Amino acid sequence: MKNTIRQVFHSPKFVVGFCIFMAILLTLFIYPLLNPGNPLQMIGLGTFARPGTYVSVYDGVTSPFSTFKLPQADANRLDSLLTTEDRVNMVNWFSLNGVDVAGLDITDTQAMIALWKQHFDPAIRPQGMTKAMRNYYIRLNTSILGASSADALVVSETDEATGEASEKSKITKTDYVNVADVANVVTLPLGTDNFGRDTLKQLVAACGVSILIGLIAGAVATALGLLLGLLAGYLGGLVDDIIMFFTNIFTVIPSFVLLILINYSISQDQRGAGTVALVIGLTSWVWTTRSVRSQVLSLRGRDHVNLSRLSGHSLPRIILTDILPYIASYVVMAFILQVSSGILAEAQLSLLGLGPKTTEVPTLGLMMNWAMLYSAHLNGSWWAYFPVILVIALISFSLNLMNTGLDQVFNPTLRD
Amino acid sequence: MTMHEPQSQSRAAGAPQTPADVHSRPLCLSGKGVTKVFGVGGKQTLAVDHVDFAFHEGELVSIVGESGSGKTTLAKMLLGLLSVTEGEISFQGKPRDIRTRRAKKEYWKGIQAIFQDPFSSFNVFNKIDTVLLDCIHMTGGRRLPYAEKTRLMEEACSFVNLKFAELTNKYPFELSGGQMQRLMIARVFLLKPKILLADEPTSMIDACSRATILDMLLQLRDEIGMTILFITHDIGLAYYISDSVYIMEHGRFVEHGTADEVICAPKAAYTKRLIGDVPKIYEPWDLSTV
Numbered sequence A: 001m002k003n004t005i006r007q008v009f010h011s012p013k014f015v016v017g018f019c020i021f022m023a024i025l026l027t028l029f030i031y032p033l034l035n036p037g038n039p040l041q042m043i044g045l046g047t048f049a050r051p052g053t054y055v056s057v058y059d060g061v062t063s064p065f066s067t068f069k070l071p072q073a074d075a076n077r078l079d080s081l082l083t084t085e086d087r088v089n090m091v092n093w094f095s096l097n098g099v100d101v102a103g104l105d106i107t108d109t110q111a112m113i114a115l116w117k118q119h120f121d122p123a124i125r126p127q128g129m130t131k132a133m134r135n136y137y138i139r140l141n142t143s144i145l146g147a148s149s150a151d152a153l154v155v156s157e158t159d160e161a162t163g164e165a166s167e168k169s170k171i172t173k174t175d176y177v178n179v180a181d182v183a184n185v186v187t188l189p190l191g192t193d194n195f196g197r198d199t200l201k202q203l204v205a206a207c208g209v210s211i212l213i214g215l216i217a218g219a220v221a222t223a224l225g226l227l228l229g230l231l232a233g234y235l236g237g238l239v240d241d242i243i244m245f246f247t248n249i250f251t252v253i254p255s256f257v258l259l260i261l262i263n264y265s266i267s268q269d270q271r272g273a274g275t276v277a278l279v280i281g282l283t284s285w286v287w288t289t290r291s292v293r294s295q296v297l298s299l300r301g302r303d304h305v306n307l308s309r310l311s312g313h314s315l316p317r318i319i320l321t322d323i324l325p326y327i328a329s330y331v332v333m334a335f336i337l338q339v340s341s342g343i344l345a346e347a348q349l350s351l352l353g354l355g356p357k358t359t360e361v362p363t364l365g366l367m368m369n370w371a372m373l374y375s376a377h378l379n380g381s382w383w384a385y386f387p388v389i390l391v392i393a394l395i396s397f398s399l400n401l402m403n404t405g406l407d408q409v410f411n412p413t414l415r416d
Numbered sequence B: 001m002t003m004h005e006p007q008s009q010s011r012a013a014g015a016p017q018t019p020a021d022v023h024s025r026p027l028c029l030s031g032k033g034v035t036k037v038f039g040v041g042g043k044q045t046l047a048v049d050h051v052d053f054a055f056h057e058g059e060l061v062s063i064v065g066e067s068g069s070g071k072t073t074l075a076k077m078l079l080g081l082l083s084v085t086e087g088e089i090s091f092q093g094k095p096r097d098i099r100t101r102r103a104k105k106e107y108w109k110g111i112q113a114i115f116q117d118p119f120s121s122f123n124v125f126n127k128i129d130t131v132l133l134d135c136i137h138m139t140g141g142r143r144l145p146y147a148e149k150t151r152l153m154e155e156a157c158s159f160v161n162l163k164f165a166e167l168t169n170k171y172p173f174e175l176s177g178g179q180m181q182r183l184m185i186a187r188v189f190l191l192k193p194k195i196l197l198a199d200e201p202t203s204m205i206d207a208c209s210r211a212t213i214l215d216m217l218l219q220l221r222d223e224i225g226m227t228i229l230f231i232t233h234d235i236g237l238a239y240y241i242s243d244s245v246y247i248m249e250h251g252r253f254v255e256h257g258t259a260d261e262v263i264c265a266p267k268a269a270y271t272k273r274l275i276g277d278v279p280k281i282y283e284p285w286d287l288s289t290v
Helices: A002-008 A010-033 A057-064 A072-081 A084-095 A109-117 A129-149 A200-234 A237-252 A255-265 A275-284 A286-299 A303-310 A314-350 A364-373 A386-410 B072-079 B101-110 B128-138 B146-159 B177-191 B207-226 B235-241 B259-264 B269-276
Strands: A052-055 A152-158 A165-172 A185-188 B028-039 B047-056 B061-062 B086-091 B109-113 B195-199 B227-233 B243-248 B250-259
Touching: A010 A200, A010 A237, A010 B128, A052 A057, A072 A109, A072 A129, A084 B177, A084 B269, A109 B072, A109 B227, A152 A386, A165 B269, A200 A237, A200 A275, A200 A286, A200 A314, A200 A364, A237 B072, A255 A275, A255 A314, A275 A314, A286 A314, A286 B086, A303 B072, A303 B109, A314 A364, A314 A386, A314 B177, A364 A386, A386 B047, B028 B072, B047 B072, B047 B227, B047 B243, B047 B250, B061 B072, B072 B109, B072 B195, B072 B227, B072 B250, B109 B177, B109 B235, B128 B146, B128 B177, B146 B177, B177 B207, B177 B250, B195 B207, B207 B227, B207 B235, B227 B235, B235 B259, B243 B259, B243 B269, B250 B269, B259 B269
Parallel strands: B061 B227, B061 B243, B109 B195, B195 B227
Antiparallel strands: A052 A185, A152 A165, B028 B047, B028 B086, B243 B250
16 A cells, blocks of 8 residues: 555656645645635626736725836836837827827837827717727827826815815825835735625635535545445346436437436525535446456456355455455546546536536536626637636646546556 | 377376276366357357367366467356356366355355466456455455464465465565466465366466476375366476376367377377377478368
8 A cells, every 4th residue: 555655656647646635725825814705705896807906096095105207207207108009009090190100119108199189089970980999099199198297186175064175185107105004005916806795715715616516526436436336236137227328318318418307496595505515426436336347357367266155254354355455546537537527517507507406516617607798708818717717627637637647557568 | 190190008107106996086167058148139259159068076177278268268157157058067066156145155165266367367456465355255254363263374375385374465466477376376275175187387477386386186186185286388398197088179078088098099080180290300301180
């Protein structure tokens, strides 16, 4: 046993897969300790806030100011004012109105703004431009003029009794606050999802739930497959015929169709993560049964099994001590694959809206489902679905790598 | 066949001698019309075809035949590991009954086996102690004090020239092929069955260990009075040690009788061919018969 484990850990593929999986598991345990709280709590009011650090503007204004005169400050301000989309739209406006844009570099903000100030007139109505687009250009013009003209902004306070506004403070372009002085700063490495929930926190929780679903599904499928395979293979005869009859029926019906039908027939309220895991497990035992049966068929005629029978050992004892240890490596590998396919099955089901109910726990599949329902893939909110895909791929990859590594150890013909 | 005519009409001086009364002793195991058919429908294979046999108590019987002649299938049927398609087997004069697990267990107290490949005969996950303790438990020694169990195991090991102290807590695969086969004999020594079925027990080990194993089997027969069914493809070896020889071809017994009758005056063409196929060192050997 000790020797086998040592051998397994000498397989580079297994070690890489094991390390990736352990890193994922470790993250699942450590991240919630560092960042506690309900992963499904809606912290943002809008949908799909971009990843980054968010600083409370109110707290920023009321924090103590320091004065800096940074040489690139104005240029940076203008740079950040214009997005790439704005710049492309500006060039479009120029070409629609006959302005020569030859040699104009859209990354050169100074030149763009100089040209814009020289030619833009809100009164011009280019042929074929929609009203919405015209309004957009007017808004863009206002913000460009505002950013390049005003030296200071005034923060005013409204008196509740009289309704009069009084100047509270003035913010100039050289005022800076230290982020450490701002009371409320929130860092969202993966932004928020459609309901304004912290995507990273949700992803970590979902990853844990999905792995748990995979483990339950894998354990149920492997246990059932193993039990039926052992009985069919060792007992043979009528028992074998009956078990193989049902196994063949389940082999012919695609398990995913069965999964959809069963999940569809369970109402949304009753479909917890555990139920879904159980259903996945109950529909994916077939291949384990078939392969365990064929292995047992070849084992039951071996001399050591005959000797055990001649020693008067009971059926459970022969199965447990003379057959099971010989197929244990295979069963472990089958279990790993079942866990991996259980996680994928949950993701597929949830994507179709047949996964666990959406109010209790997040799962990787549910996150994809939410992202898809709120068109994250259309509005460019990659953070809502891409990290989920990456995590699913990583879990699946690590489990399959472990399986290949084990296969190489236990099946010498596959060794490099 | 003139070239391969046996040189002498009796066995070498050092060979084990057949007890005079062996063929008049009561029957230990006999069978009538024993048949085994594998498969169903159009894919049937007739492995053992209506064979009759009668083995006496304390007799050493060899069943000789080439690979695929049905020797091992017959052995498995005799052991009760395979069901008999047709025919009847009698054990100690009474029809054999192994329908229930209890009856089977009782039957296996009377018949045991040594298999061809010592490396696959043992469960690699069980320690040697477990193998030997199982035998003690099977013969009703489950409640014996541990010291007594150890004494029995030591005795069995010393019978086969092994030291129990060196084997305890070891796994069978840590031993050599010869040692493993001796461990199998130690097992038989503990169980003391009426019949021992040795299925080519020496074909996978070297000549030196082979002599030791054969010597131990003969010693067991003399001490316990066991019937030994020796299954082999080596007709020379069969002649050397057996009291009776059965020649098997395509699932049938083509000839049987005492060793001298069968080997020195073979009647069946197949027997003659088997004798002719024995390699010779000092004489020309006709490979065309192989």
